[in-house]
Amino acid sequence: MIVAKQDIRKLTTDQLKTWLTQHGEQGFRAKQIQEWLWKHSVQSFEGMSNLSLKTRQLLDEHFEIRSLTVAQSQRSSDGTIKSSFKLYDGNLVEGVLIPALRQDDDARMTACVSSQVGCSLTCKFCATGYMERKRNLDPAEIYDQVVAIDRQAKEAYDAPLTNIVYMGMGEPLLNYNGTMESIARITSPDGLGMSAKRITVSTAGIAKMIKKLGDDNVKFNLALSLHAANDVKRNQIMPINESNSLPALADALNYFYRKTGTRVTFEYIVFYNFNDSLQDAKELWQFTKKVPAKINIIEYNPISEASFKNTDPQTLDKFAGFLDDRGVTVNVRRSRGKDIDAACGQLAGKNVPTVGVEP
DSSP, rough: OOOEEGGGSSHHHHHHHHHHHHTTTTTTHHHHHIIIIIISOSGGGGGOOOOOHHHHHHHHHEOOOOOOEEEEOOOOOOOOTEEEEETTTSSSSEEEEOOOSSSGTTTOEEEESSSEOOOOOOOOTTTTGGGGOOOOOOOOHHHHHHHHHHHHHHHHHHHOOOOEESSSSOOOGGGGGHHHHHHHHHHSSTOOOOOGEEEEESSSHHHHHHHHHHHOOOOSEEEEEEESHHHHHHHHHHGGTTTTTTHHHHHHHHHHHHHHHHOEEEEEEEETSOOOOOHHHHHHHHHHHSSOOEEEEEEOOOTTTTOOBBBOOHHHHHHHHHHHHHTOOOEOOOOOOOOGGSSOOOOOSOOOOOOSOOO
């Protein structure tokens, strides 16, 4: 009978140490193996060059490294690179490398990573929301996306990643353990050693999990996909709001702020003739009085499943100006990678070519 191999990256260092000693190996090898797995991101035991051939063969007999692979990639006219990542079970998720547009952006290189295969929240404007949620990603699968996109940044732009956003496919707070463990690995000196302040987790708004982030005193940044500052409109486009109303979210976000001292970012997509009026801006301004926050206004990126349109430039300027005049910190974010369906809300495994990254 063939026994399925265990995913070695699911073992803690202590668990691996115990296993090694039970199989006649020296326990200190566990730390070496973990360094190969996380710090050097090896994809095979053969690559663990400071282990004996006997030890490597023993590991290979009992374990596997379920590394993801880059199935396909394509490059936008603005330099954005979208990749389809194949997981060990054949499922696909997408991740995006967003390079700096200008030299004065301090060569910022941002990875947008996924946390689930599909999504269960059915937001009406998001392509992923029209997909079935198949499963959560393991911490190592999220970690591997970061490693792969970092490699792309170095190869394409001769620069490493500087920022990570959990804004790809899925709702990170519905994969709480996977999200938290992946960030722990990414920020660990024994992993990628990135600063938590360079990481942003975006949520559609799960109040109890936002409070849990506060209780866990997280050091990374939190963004809320708001998109409407009254419950009637938000219910229409984000069904999650029916069980996580704006008053509940305001309470949770204030709790998070008191616990962490970190100001939240509101993400607000401006839809033509839906949430782009001065009355909508007024409601958004009033909501910022309840929660210490800054606002990122985001262009809408059309998807075939929905009929929403991006607002016109004049209306957008008036909307942002209303908030700015009242002392709200507002940034207008221009979409990146729209021509390859890599922009915010467009990730759904579509239009990915069958070749490598285009020049």
